[in-house]
Amino acid sequence: MVRYSDDFRRKVIAAARESHEPRSQVARKFGVTPATLNNWLSTFYAENPQELEADNQALRDEHALLLAEQEELRNQLPWLR
Structure with missing residues (x-):
């Protein structure tokens, strides 16, 4: 299992929140799966x-x-x- 740094996660979450692109496209751009990005965003929104x-x-x-x-x-x- 790949472990991503917190800085990388924050960068991907920020890009997903600011972009008008679909989440799947943002995930692909950063080399993560859409499911991973959705999990990160769910966690981010649950905490914030x-x-x-x-x-x-x-x-x-x-x-x-x-x-x-x-x-x-x-x-x-x-x-x-």
Whole structure:
């Protein structure tokens, strides 16, 4: 079984949290399995529930922004309705 350093784990977790790429792609980029990355993220969020809420809030904010942009485009191009 491969043992990864704590610094490496933190780097991979940070990359997964900041990236808009699928977790499997982030895992592949760092040479770990998607299951390993999911386990690390689950442990991280269990130990830091405030970070989970912060990430969820950031996603909700981004979603609201995208919906607003979509509505603006629909208003500019009425034939899309």
